Amino acid sequence: MIGRLNHVAIAVPDLDAAVALYADALGAKVNAPQDEPDHGVTVVFIELPNTKIELLHPLGKNSPIAGFLAKNPAGGIHHICYEVQDIVAARDRLKAAGARVLGSGEPKVGAHGKPVLFLHPKDFQGALVELEET
């Protein structure tokens, strides 16, 4: 069912330092920051040959990553995103297997403009998993 790994998201407390690290020390292709006020984050995409790294930094009040950074002040790997062809079918299959979907359970439009869902980490061996329809 799941397809490509769309991205790995890393929550970072210092976006400038993270950009410098990936662009200079790691020599990766780093895109310009994008503010996503509807999602409460500023996002920087790092393009690898086979997938992306998504740096997430809080934007505004009530950012969904503020709690994570309060618990992990140095930052950390926040979630992984798998592509699916049909997000509603994927959700229903996972719910039938006992997995919990976060929030309302209905897909929302994510930071890439495509339907996404987040799955409960307790049902995925501690990993926060995003599904994105492609």
Added chain:
Amino acid sequence: MIGRLNHVAIAVPDLDAAVALYADALGAKVNAPQDEPDHGVTVVFIELPNTKIELLHPLGKNSPIAGFLAKNPAGGIHHICYEVQDIVAARDRLKAAGARVLGSGEPKVGAHGKPVLFLHPKDFQGALVELEET
């Protein structure tokens, strides 16, 4: 400098449950478990179209992931691995940029039979980063 994302590693407390989750609920291609006594882990590779997920479960005493699972009993995303063409050159560039290499600082042969190094999470925005020479 960095190339492909070689894998994302997830430390799991229950390997059978994790295999069932990825094979059945997520419908991914899951390989047979491999015991790696020299590395203190049992590894299961999940093949995605563009990269791999590596499930890690402790094997024997002094497993390098025992501490992580003690802190994260449900499991969690443990590290990400970037490919590099020349691991010694990559290490020297990162050290010159102020990053710390874990252990002796010399590459070791990793679970895939290739030279690897781990970098200090404090220098990588809280993410444990492995480099693998390909």
